Amino acid sequence: MIKDVIKETLNEQQGEAAQWIETSSLILAGAGSGKTRVLTYKIANLVFDYGINPLQIFAVTFTNKAANEMKERLINISQDIDIPENTQDFDELLGQNSISNVHKINKSTLKWLGTFHSIFLKILKHEIDKTELGYTSQFGIYDTGETLTLIKNLINENGLKNKIEPKEAKWKISALKNEGITYKKFLYLVGNDWEEAVSLIYEKYQKSMLASNSMDFDDLLMITKIMFEEYPDILEKYRKQFKYILVDEAQDTNQIQFDIIKLLGQDGNVTFIGDDFQSIYGRRGAVMDNFLKLGERWPDLKTFKLEVNYRSKDHIVQAGNAIIARNEKQYQKNVTSNRGGSDHIRVFGFTDEFDEATQIIDLMKRLQKEKGFKWSDFAVLYRTNSQSQPFEQILLQEGIPYKIWGGLKFFERKEIKDIISYIKYIMNKKDNISLKRIINTPNRKIGTTTIQNIQEYANTNNLDMNYVIDNIDTLPIKITAGATNNIKSFNTMIRFLENQIEGLYPTDFINNLLSSIKYKDYLITSEGKDKAEEKMENLGQLINLASKYNEKTHTNGIDAMNQFIEEISILVDMEEAEESEPDMVKLMSIHGSKGLEFPVVFIVGLEENMFPLSKAKFEQKEMEEERRLMYVAITRAKDLLFFSHADSRMKRGQLSFNKQSRFVEEIPDYLTKFYNIKGGSSAKNTQISYDEGDLVQHKLFGKGSILETWNEIVVVKFDNPKFGIRKIDTKFLEKL
Numbered sequence: 001m002i003k004d005v006i007k008e009t010l011n012e013q014q015g016e017a018a019q020w021i022e023t024s025s026l027i028l029a030g031a032g033s034g035k036t037r038v039l040t041y042k043i044a045n046l047v048f049d050y051g052i053n054p055l056q057i058f059a060v061t062f063t064n065k066a067a068n069e070m071k072e073r074l075i076n077i078s079q080d081i082d083i084p085e086n087t088q089d090f091d092e093l094l095g096q097n098s099i100s101n102v103h104k105i106n107k108s109t110l111k112w113l114g115t116f117h118s119i120f121l122k123i124l125k126h127e128i129d130k131t132e133l134g135y136t137s138q139f140g141i142y143d144t145g146e147t148l149t150l151i152k153n154l155i156n157e158n159g160l161k162n163k164i165e166p167k168e169a170k171w172k173i174s175a176l177k178n179e180g181i182t183y184k185k186f187l188y189l190v191g192n193d194w195e196e197a198v199s200l201i202y203e204k205y206q207k208s209m210l211a212s213n214s215m216d217f218d219d220l221l222m223i224t225k226i227m228f229e230e231y232p233d234i235l236e237k238y239r240k241q242f243k244y245i246l247v248d249e250a251q252d253t254n255q256i257q258f259d260i261i262k263l264l265g266q267d268g269n270v271t272f273i274g275d276d277f278q279s280i281y282g283r284r285g286a287v288m289d290n291f292l293k294l295g296e297r298w299p300d301l302k303t304f305k306l307e308v309n310y311r312s313k314d315h316i317v318q319a320g321n322a323i324i325a326r327n328e329k330q331y332q333k334n335v336t337s338n339r340g341g342s343d344h345i346r347v348f349g350f351t352d353e354f355d356e357a358t359q360i361i362d363l364m365k366r367l368q369k370e371k372g373f374k375w376s377d378f379a380v381l382y383r384t385n386s387q388s389q390p391f392e393q394i395l396l397q398e399g400i401p402y403k404i405w406g407g408l409k410f411f412e413r414k415e416i417k418d419i420i421s422y423i424k425y426i427m428n429k430k431d432n433i434s435l436k437r438i439i440n441t442p443n444r445k446i447g448t449t450t451i452q453n454i455q456e457y458a459n460t461n462n463l464d465m466n467y468v469i470d471n472i473d474t475l476p477i478k479i480t481a482g483a484t485n486n487i488k489s490f491n492t493m494i495r496f497l498e499n500q501i502e503g504l505y506p507t508d509f510i511n512n513l514l515s516s517i518k519y520k521d522y523l524i525t526s527e528g529k530d531k532a533e534e535k536m537e538n539l540g541q542l543i544n545l546a547s548k549y550n551e552k553t554h555t556n557g558i559d560a561m562n563q564f565i566e567e568i569s570i571l572v573d574m575e576e577a578e579e580s581e582p583d584m585v586k587l588m589s590i591h592g593s594k595g596l597e598f599p600v601v602f603i604v605g606l607e608e609n610m611f612p613l614s615k616a617k618f619e620q621k622e623m624e625e626e627r628r629l630m631y632v633a634i635t636r637a638k639d640l641l642f643f644s645h646a647d648s649r650m651k652r653g654q655l656s657f658n659k660q661s662r663f664v665e666e667i668p669d670y671l672t673k674f675y676n677i678k679g680g681s682s683a684k685n686t687q688i689s690y691d692e693g694d695l696v697q698h699k700l701f702g703k704g705s706i707l708e709t710w711n712e713i714v715v716v717k718f719d720n721p722k723f724g725i726r727k728i729d730t731k732f733l734e735k736l
């Protein structure tokens, strides 16, 4: 019986929250209080105790990783409970009001458990053909790089190069979409020249995306909202379908996500679970006010609190509580640790960022040797990504395995993007961005002028680039005979691949594609043998991912490939797809650490103007968000927590001096112990003095010359331009 399992697995607060189904509810959860567990059992309870079909449950998580974890747990729970196989399909279900038998939980019945993006992608694929919004269900998805390329092109084509910066325009368009503001609405809201220029780009961008039958990530939300608003029958169908809506990390939902939840669940049964103390996405449009005012929209909202932290030792929980108590706008919660302990947070003061990295890594080495910790037990958390550099350098030097979370994402790597672009173009011939990426990759002697001419001709005559390519022989376009032939053979190859796709498993298709375009040879010529091997390994990983879709359940190769492309389009990064975790130190931004936990945490760079950021000083709202970030960072630690700050550090090429962060002072003295070990244990090369102009040798970076010196730290310009100018501790240098 599920009730018995709940009793055994959840505490009283958790159990009550998980079993409440009468009205909508808000589960206010402290850090480490078992949100995932409660949500999982709430779903299990709905299915196994109330006979709700899992297909009628819409459960949205913040990351794919969280969704996968929940799915796995649910499948495990369901294996312990004896139930008949559910054979009902989604469409059969519609129109049925009550479902009395108990349903099987498996990957396909849990199709509505995922991130907002993944769920709305499925809904759009299912419905978009029934609308007149202009897209077909074959629509592709542009990733961040592709959207930026398109925006750049549009800015150039419209002579706005001096007026707007592509990244800023992209950010603004994304922010507008996340507030649900279409380009038509934005026209009425523009307040200055810059916004007027952005509004023109926004309009052209949206039209061009539509012409390419493509959406960006934000469209997955915005177009869903528009579709629900303009097609009430579709909305009604999903309102009926989703009897129970569950929203994880509800404190970080943005306006458009919240609006869609309102549309779907206005009169329904919605469970919000979240921690306002951990709302850290204000800059990305999260609207905490919505979370704080849920009762206004759902008057029957019943509130539960989860206040027992199972993750962290007592001193860590107390430090978190002390920090967050300084914020004003929040619900009251009194989080306590269930792990006890009477330890301290150790606070270190260092000379600069290299001293900080060197000594923290020394400390890790000691903890690993003497206290039995593994490398993977350590996480270094920082406010800004660039702070990883000295840590990386020294970890590399020391030969300690490490992994940077949020580094170059798997799906942002060139080789992966190239191959995915081929597949996307073959599946959606209107996808001009993919076409432009692949037409001359590998090099086929189709130059940029030729591509531009094709594009211009297509634009002027209102045609797809693909049509122009198909008819390159007969259309009056200015291109050489050589280029025409090259385009024709490119097109023949694409046709050949297109004909293959239906009859092949995705993995076989990708292998054929790689050999048809001679991708490995291209990598060897353009990148060298070693790099080519590395990149081919990454492509091997892509093929591994595709192998999941080789199952016989797909009617044909196109169907399987479609599902594969859908999934990878929304995978946030490779870390999320990785099953096992190797033994590596983890370096990550505090934002990236959300939802994770580690035995030992180092929060570094705790200086005013670094953390909190300088711009937060003047705005209470911003300072409160910085403080919540500090709360998130502290509460990632299970056993040991270390803080560090440095007297000076390089920031954008300038040396800056900052005092210890206010956040350290906000923690009561009895929870902290201070250590001043500047230039301490790591043996320094003090005997040798270095001067500007000295020639030096570094094990990894090779030869270079010193530009500046600060005691043991020197700035070196390396001869190899790949390594450029770096700050280095002299202990890693040899004087020449």
Ligand SMILES: Nc1ncnc2c1ncn2[C@@H]1O[C@H](COP(=O)(O)OP(=O)(O)OP(=O)(O)O)[C@@H](O)[C@H]1O
Residues within 6 Å of the ligand: 009, 010, 011, 014, 029, 030, 031, 032, 033, 034, 035, 036, 037, 275, 278, 309, 310, 311, 594, 595, 596, 635
């Ligand atoms: N009732 C319980 N008994 C034992 N352990 C529990 C219980 N509930 C949660 N835990 C454990 O506590 C830890 C924290 O749980 P979880 O990661 O779900 O917390 P969370 O609320 O999502 O935290 P955060 O918001 O800080 O990321 C996990 O290791 C989990 O297994």
